[in-house]
Amino acid sequence: MTEDSTREARQHVEHVSSQHRSAGIGDGAGDGTGDSGVYVVQEGDAVAPTDAARPELAGAQEYRIDLERIRFSSYFARLSDVTQVVPRSGVGPVMHNRLTHSLKVSAVARVIAAQLAGHEARHRAHLRGERDDDPTGAIIARLGGCDTVVAQAAAHAHDLGHPPFGHLGERVLDRVARERLGLAEGFEGNAQSFRILTQLDTLGRDFPGLNLTAATRAATLKYPWTRASWIGVTETQRPVAERPRGVGADAAHGAEKFSAYALDSREMETALAAFPHISAGMQTVECAVMDLADDIAYAVHDLDDFTRAGVLQQAAVAGEFRAWLADLSRFAHMAPEELAGSGALRVPGHALEQLWRRLALKDAWIADREAFTAAVRRVSAEVGDALLEVPYDGGIDSERAVSDFTRRWIEHLRTSIVVEERPHVRSGYVRLDQQAWHEVMVLKFVHAHFVLERPELGQPQRGQARVIADLALGFDAWLADPIDAPRAPRRLLEWVDDAVAASFELRRERPDLLSGDTSDAGLRRQGRTRAILDYVASLTDQQALTTHRELTGAV
Numbered sequence: 001m002t003e004d005s006t007r008e009a010r011q012h013v014e015h016v017s018s019q020h021r022s023a024g025i026g027d028g029a030g031d032g033t034g035d036s037g038v039y040v041v042q043e044g045d046a047v048a049p050t051d052a053a054r055p056e057l058a059g060a061q062e063y064r065i066d067l068e069r070i071r072f073s074s075y076f077a078r079l080s081d082v083t084q085v086v087p088r089s090g091v092g093p094v095m096h097n098r099l100t101h102s103l104k105v106s107a108v109a110r111v112i113a114a115q116l117a118g119h120e121a122r123h124r125a126h127l128r129g130e131r132d133d134d135p136t137g138a139i140i141a142r143l144g145g146c147d148t149v150v151a152q153a154a155a156h157a158h159d160l161g162h163p164p165f166g167h168l169g170e171r172v173l174d175r176v177a178r179e180r181l182g183l184a185e186g187f188e189g190n191a192q193s194f195r196i197l198t199q200l201d202t203l204g205r206d207f208p209g210l211n212l213t214a215a216t217r218a219a220t221l222k223y224p225w226t227r228a229s230w231i232g233v234t235e236t237q238r239p240v241a242e243r244p245r246g247v248g249a250d251a252a253h254g255a256e257k258f259s260a261y262a263l264d265s266r267e268m269e270t271a272l273a274a275f276p277h278i279s280a281g282m283q284t285v286e287c288a289v290m291d292l293a294d295d296i297a298y299a300v301h302d303l304d305d306f307t308r309a310g311v312l313q314q315a316a317v318a319g320e321f322r323a324w325l326a327d328l329s330r331f332a333h334m335a336p337e338e339l340a341g342s343g344a345l346r347v348p349g350h351a352l353e354q355l356w357r358r359l360a361l362k363d364a365w366i367a368d369r370e371a372f373t374a375a376v377r378r379v380s381a382e383v384g385d386a387l388l389e390v391p392y393d394g395g396i397d398s399e400r401a402v403s404d405f406t407r408r409w410i411e412h413l414r415t416s417i418v419v420e421e422r423p424h425v426r427s428g429y430v431r432l433d434q435q436a437w438h439e440v441m442v443l444k445f446v447h448a449h450f451v452l453e454r455p456e457l458g459q460p461q462r463g464q465a466r467v468i469a470d471l472a473l474g475f476d477a478w479l480a481d482p483i484d485a486p487r488a489p490r491r492l493l494e495w496v497d498d499a500v501a502a503s504f505e506l507r508r509e510r511p512d513l514l515s516g517d518t519s520d521a522g523l524r525r526q527g528r529t530r531a532i533l534d535y536v537a538s539l540t541d542q543q544a545l546t547t548h549r550e551l552t553g554a555v
Helices: 003-016 056-071 074-081 098-127 135-142 148-157 166-180 189-200 214-219 262-272 285-308 314-326 328-332 350-362 369-387 396-414 434-452 455-479 490-509 520-537 541-552
Strands: 039-042 417-420 430-432
Touching (some): 056 148, 056 214, 098 135, 098 285, 098 396, 098 417, 135 417, 166 455, 166 520, 189 262, 214 262, 214 285, 262 490, 285 369, 314 350, 314 369, 314 434, 328 350, 350 369, 369 434, 455 520
Parallel strands (some): 039 417
16 A cells, blocks of 8 residues: 555545544645654655645644644643642742643644654655655655644643543542442543543534544544453563553553543544554554653653752752762662662662663663663753752743753754654654663653652642542442432533443444443443543542532531
8 A cells, every 4th residue: 555545545534434524634744844853763665656636735724623622622721720740839830730731742742743744745745756755754654644733733632631630630530440430441541531532522513522533533542442452461472561552561450551441442443544554552653743742741841840849959869860870880780679678769879770670671672771871871960960050049040041951852852753664562653762762761760759759749649639539439429329319410410321321332332342340230330430530530620629628528
């Protein structure tokens, strides 16, 4: 199949999808900006020229409609009051929330997608006989193309499903749903985002969801499988290092991360059918761009917050890096039990060595100790020594130091992009090169070890976890009350009816997609729980606190 027939397939699926919206495949050539550090690792077969016409303008318009529908969504607006990494209380207005994070991910995604679109445009010019071929552009074209607006739309949408209090709320809803409310599939923020786009949000018309093109829907599928699709797959059958990133190793309960619930899996299948050259379990090009932009924004932009808020302390950060770098050989030969012993993580250098060993275990396809050491040296110099050398005081010099750090790292990472036609299963068609990949892993380590694991966050997070659990269990008890259930929130009651009906329909048409108790009573229980999760996850942080007080009678 040529890349033109690939695009025709994508266009055809757009046209006949359940939402009945057609979309051509715009190549975004107007945003191309030269090579910009993108290079190809592996070229595919040569592509024969063709004169098949493509409705670029129609496609571009359809994708812009997608982007605007997401921007005007109430679910997008609510992200302004959903925790990003840590709550903003006590640190002033500088802290990111899920909305500002999404906007920055979109900005980074647009830059990366524009680079790729430029390569594709040069390949198109070659097919017209106007210039030499661009191997990177040829790969992108064969995989279905890269549109800058689609990448932006996916970035805007990628966090819509985050519940109150961010990842903490996500973990609590998943645990409560599976352990106490009879929903084996549980809760997952990525799957919730897809559910919002395709089912829960509304344009005020007689169909569910935002009626987005297949290209945009597919671009949000970071983990294109359901949880149940990995149930029963053991470590012996397929080791973690040979599974897509995010699947995990839980054969009993299935995938750890996934992008569609069983109720929405047919929507996922329809969207992915538009990309016949994308391998099973792999992201589309635009989705890979969004995922990469998310990693970059998280690794770099969020350090702005922690620096300005004084959360990152030079002594702790520099001490960890210096200790590990000063005694590389000893750490390399340290026994696992010594490294993970009681209190070991509080000893400088131990946490970094544990990070390296996790990377080497799961990602041997790219992990390299020399590259990791070089990454530690660079981050140590630029974060531990330079960025944190002088405490942030709100002055112009301090602000310039933070902004310069962010600018340099964004520029460095966006020019370290690799396009690979046959990537490792734990990678993607668009990824960072080996050195930059290690640097992002170390930057993310700074977040995890020096921010998320701070003991002082423990107490407020336990309180937030209780709020989320109480809300889910409280609404379940309310709906189980035969006398008072009709007075539950109208939206919740309507969602219960819809989810229960959808569960029974799925049992009739695709029983293989269901998990857990699939008896009549079991499906009614599952549908009710799914609706409760939809409702709780739709709240902002403040709405969750207010609703909790009202529902529990807490003062």
